Amino acid sequence: MDRRQRKSREAILKAFIELLSQKNVNQITVSEIIERADVGRATFYAHFETKDFLLKELLEELFCHIFDVSTESGHDHKHLFSCDSDSSVFQHLFEHLQKNDNQILALLKSDNNELFLRYFKEGLKELIADQIELFNKEKASKLPRDFFVNHIASVFVETIRWWIDDKMRLTPQEITEYFYIAV
Amino acid sequence: MDRRQRKSREAILKAFIELLSQKNVNQITVSEIIERADVGRATFYAHFETKDFLLKELLEELFCHIFDVSTESGHDHKHLFSCDSDSSVFQHLFEHLQKNDNQILALLKSDNNELFLRYFKEGLKELIADQIELFNKEKASKLPRDFFVNHIASVFVETIRWWIDDKMRLTPQEITEYFYIAV
């Protein structure tokens, strides 16, 4: 990809992320985005058909990155989900969030958190579906697989929400424990 | 309230509900609403400051009604939440939803379901907070009250979501059982 293209694209995405962490997505105008990104109007529309497409691509890029990290080397897939392991994916994700090395924490704290949590949940479901046998077997046997996967993903996402609403006072380890008790 | 005022207000709310069940809230214009409601533009703005206020009032009206119904006469408050009772509030709510005697089902099936589920959850939390001792005591003892209330409300709301996504194939009784197993 042309360097100019890459620069414009990233400037737009960056500006959009900043705006998303400040105000509701509906109140963000294209004019604001291009002003902050310091990019021409025509350039914006050369990259993104509409604001909705911009959002969609942002979500994909952001969560693609997260899920890559959560399953990255050093952690063995099978290992990741074991509930008593110090390094379950879930704790890993809480830690990742706390460090805020991606910009996602700001977005989850914003008015738009719904948007990101929803998307995040969908990604999670895929991860969980492969590893479901590592969770509470009694529950699993009484519930449709589909329901149970949805349940686990929901509880995780809602735990994140609660954690953030509570100003992230708990450590990743503590909140992970709560998650495993609740789920 | 003047009959004319009441008629206009209800025509607007009705039109808005219909549109909400068809398309995303962001794509609904005031012009569409007033056309469908058959009401003048000035009338709309005499009733609602902006579209956002309209949405807010709609949510309040809708859920106020639901929570009234869910705690209505014939059901004793203490009784409502007992998990093995045939008439727990939760089953009651599932039944209510299935009958669709309020328009809420269409809204929960629409693109805007997030909106309504979120609002619903907040209302639920207040209900649950008073009755928390009726749930799994072991979990309750290990978790902050606040976390546990949020957890129950979340699981209920996400169970509704799953049920609806699954075309409501299960009976209210069955889905209520799943809910109690999961929570």
Add this chain to the structure above:
DNA sequence: TATGTTGTGGAACATCTTGTTCAGTTATTA
């Protein structure tokens, strides 16, 4: 270095949406 291609910036534009205003009409109330 010269050449053709591609992306960018900026302005101008038509179109749509919003929220306000106003004058004329209809319904309610006393």
Add this chain to the structure above:
DNA sequence: TAATAACTGAACAAGATGTTCCACAACATA
């Protein structure tokens, strides 16, 4: 019947959207 309140319809300014055009800068290739 008279006064009051709400409604209609149209017109309006302000702002947002998405497109088009052109001059210019950055890139790739020879």
